[in-house]
Amino acid sequence: MDDRTHRPARRIEGKSAAPGIALGPLVRLTPAKYDARQHRSAAEEHQALVDALAASQAHLISLAHEAGDDDEAEAILAFQIALVEDDNLTAPAFASIAGGEVANRAWSAAIDSEIASYDGASDPYFRARASDLRDLRDRVLRHLAGETDQTVPVGAIVAADDMPPSMFLATDWRGGGLVLRRGSPSSHVAILARSRGVPMIVGVDVDHLENGRGALLDGDAGFLIVDPDTDMKANYCQRRAEQSEVRQAVASFSGPALTATGELVRVMINVTGLAELEDLDPAHVDGIGLMRTEFLFQGREKLPTEEEQYQIYRRMVEWAAGKPVTIRTLDAGGDKPITGLTQAGDINPFLGVRGVRLSLRHLDVFRLQLRALARAAVAGNLKVMIPMVTVPEELDRCRALFEQAVEELRREGREAQLPPLGMMVEVPAAALTIEDFSADFFSIGSNDLIQYVAAASRDEPQLADLARPSRAVFSLIGHVVNHGDRSGRETSLCGDLAGDPGQVAALLDQGLRTFSVTPGALGPVRAAIARYLGPAA
């Protein structure tokens, strides 16, 4: 049976980021091939820009074909295509490359001067075109950086340095898996992978992985086997079959979650869109504890309209059939950049303009979202929470803007109402002074809280021991839960901590009675709650 291409199985260690098993061919996504630090000749820089412009043009044309009947999308793409074909736009970039500038800076400088002239226009229509030019600028820059829109075949095990959430969302993961060098179990791609049931490991030296080799990814134990032998494959096929049985059994579990002492605990789910609700019966959960809206904004040509957002929010509220649906306003920035909105080149993005800080600086975008939420609030049990609140004034401003949006809608003759407005507690300053905030409810974002308390990035594999739930973190959680109990306001926890069965008892010890977890963790978390016998004496 063995032939010359047979190689012994090779096991490569990583760290589990999303459970599950995948078997398939390796697809190695090539890392950035453009490095501005390299000294390259003007001719090479010239060619790099020529190639990036051609690739952007080709991609825009194929997008325009896909847009089909969508007239607006077609018009926007046609404008960008005309721009990228216009020598008047590109000539200054080529001139500055001839003068010794590197391609990415030359291109940015050329198009930024155009963007500035649109930004300064008195006519709001012309001002709005600046975002189209930014979109084009970033598209060409992505091509220059080698981050081309690589498509991934179905069923492949993808190996890469890192992957932006927009690319993860654009990929068909059926039967496939993901292997990354960077990222961590709490990065946003990992959150998505767990939520969508895509096996994933991180911290893997991907340089020596060869395209096309057969591979077996074990997202439970955190390793990859290249060239697995037949026995290994058979063994894993069986395990996969067993796992899917267990998963089905868990999914069919319903009824309230009770501790061993009979205390009721609410278990809600975290979602990113309607797709995840398709196979889920609202009877099996106590509501949606966190709907992350940033994924509605990512990987698109233009920001979603009020109507588009309203339709999605309304359908979620309708799905929940009276159970609470907690929608978080746009939490962009940090590791979730959005074209045309977040700042590129933020030196320290997690301590930068993100969450509510960004929303309050882009009131046009924020107002649209608040309007869509105020309209959806009429349809059912909607709650809205604000991310990254640091001082009480931020929440007060959001409430005032929300009230304005409701008034405005009513003046226009539309139905609208102000839903309960809560805050995420993820900045230590807010957790410590939680009494000062006039929030209707609290939701603890443990992922960010942990990294801010420990001053250790959750994306740095070497600091995994620091970026974990310490006594300091639990003490802050206890403080917030106590305040919530005393003031009659609900406190939930929606970070990964809530979905870790090993931490459930510790959280219940702090008085937490509302958990929000990825749908995949519902079964294990309920089981851990059912084992809880009360605080250790």
Place this chain on the structure above:
Amino acid sequence: MNKVRASVLMRHEVGLHARPSVKLTKLAKAFESRIDLGLSPDGPWVDAKSIVKVMATKAPKDSTIYFRAEGTDAKAALEALVTLVDGDFQDGR
């Protein structure tokens, strides 16, 4: 060489914005002649085949668009462009 001039009143409700500009430059590029566009009979003139330049005129509704063209197909070019603007950019192309 053939030199031609023409002018036409633009009634498009938001002026010479992205969609009309794309149509106008596309049509202009279909001709070999050099074609310029301006908002007064004396210019300043910009290249009617450049979306960047045409959009930069930021021509509002009810402006008169002036064209001048030079080349073998200059006359046909300006006739086509005037028809496009006069027909409010409803060209069905």
